Amino acid sequence: MLKVEFKKIGIPEKQLYLTETTTDEKLKFNEVLIEVLFFPINPADLLLVEGKYGTASPTLPSLIGAECIAKVLKVGKKVKKVQPDDIVMPLTRDNWAEKLKVTEENLIRVNRSINLVQASMLKVNPATAYLILNNYIKLNQGDKILQNAANSGVGTYIIQLAKYYKIKTINIVRRKETLKELKKLGANKIILNNLKNNKIITNKVKLFIDAIGGPEVDKWASYLEDHGTIINYGLLSGKNIEINTNKVIFKNISLKGFWLSLWLQKMSYSQKFNLYSHLSELIMKNVLHTKIDQIYHVKDIKKAVLKARKYKRNGKIIVAFKKENIKKYI
Structure with a gap:
């Protein structure tokens, strides 16, 4: 073997x-x-x-x-x-x-x-995307979410699931060559990560999904509405998350972490079976694809x-x- x-x-x-x-x-x-x-x-x-x-x-x-x-x-x-x-x-x-x-x-x-x-x-990225979108805040059709590392494994599943749920995505990427593929997946708006593009976000968003951490979290948190939420699931920058205390106090911005292993530990077998059966169906329907x-x-x-x-x-x-x-x- x-x-x-x-x-x-x-x-x-x-x-x-x-x-x-x-x-x-x-x-x-x-x-x-x-x-x-x-x-x-x-x-x-x-x-x-x-x-x-x-x-x-x-x-x-x-x-x-x-x-x-x-x-x-x-x-x-x-x-x-x-x-x-x-x-x-x-x-x-x-x-x-x-x-x-x-x-x-x-x-x-x-x-x-x-x-x-x-x-x-099936186990990691689709489940991460699904649980982030369905278990932290109530998202309705037409709501906007913001995410970085949008061309990552989790990021592309978030785009596809959001399209399925009729939620609009604003997607931050570093490389211009990823734009065409993300639009094909259903990304509503794509931002190349530089300061000139920040003004593209005109309306506040409910949820910011962060895979990178570091000081830029504070920059993108500026586009959250009052009582908005940041979900961090990655540490691609290798740096600790930074966010201005004023945003936390006066806008009631909350920061939460996501680790799939912790979620699976607290789920029953039937809950895990239902989760992955649902995601399998979406793969077979070509709703989800990598x-x-x-x-x-x-x-x-x-x-x-x-x-x-x-x-x-x-x-x-x-x-x-x-x-x-x-x-x-x-």
């Missing part, structure tokens, strides 16, 4: 490596043996290797991987939620391995007809990680364990 792991904290493409090991396929009564088909490379995965992720450092050597899509190979005696050949999404981490043993409570069964490459990205830059075989994991770290990509980087699976999607 092939798996990806790292022994030292450092530069991801230097520290991550492919190794082979045997798998104990003997299952406990509630365990399921799954075969990983595809996995995406997410920023959080790379931050973990760099030692910059918000959780405690893992015991090394460590597996890695926030999400994947897999097929059930074998089930324990008392497993009822899934059966062999089902397509499943693990709720657990450390998914960059060819085979995994997972308890049935940590598996979400998805429709077998779903696009498997798109489904490999552009793919390239699919790599796992033996090229270092090349895949290096490409994933580049800002100028044309979509997401996906990795597969079998070459025949790659051929189905290129």
Whole structure:
């Protein structure tokens, strides 16, 4: 069995490596043996290797991987939620391995007809976008929201979901070449991040979704209406959030953080199943879709990680364990 792991904290493409090991396929009564088909490379995965992720450092050597899509190979005696050949999404981490043993409570069964490459990205970004839009403030049709890193994984899902809900998005990006693609997704307004463009926002917005942090949060918070909300879900700047106290006191601007793991911890299995079933349906209806830059075989994991770290990509980087699976999607 092939798996990806790292022994030292450092530069991801230097520290991550492919190794082979045997798998104990003997299952406990509630365990399921799954075969990983595809996995995406997410920023959080790379931050973990760099030692910059918000959780405690893992015991090394460590597996890695926030999400994947897999097929059930074998089930324990008392497993009822899934059966062999089902397509499943693990709720657990450390998914960059060819085979995994997972308890049935940590598996979400998805429709077998779903696009498997798109489904490999189901757990993190679509759920983040959905929960941010539906769980903090009441958004009605026609309301405006503002977001930075609009061309990121979460950002593009926010645009697509907002279009589906008939909510208008104002989207901040750094690169001019992203404009055409974001308009195609349904972005209502796009701002290149420089001071000249700030006047484009003429009406106040209810919600500012921030993936970057740092001093610019205060600048964009100026466009929130009274009682407006900032949701921060990322730290791309590597700097602490700054916001003028006057905005907090006299405009009652509130700042809240979002971390998907905390949300999933407090949700029941049925709530998680309903969430991901709904998002799966939206993927199958093509309401939600992510552009793919390239699919790599796992033996090229270092090349895949290096490409994933580049800002100028044309979509997401996906990795597969079998070459025949790659051929189905290129």
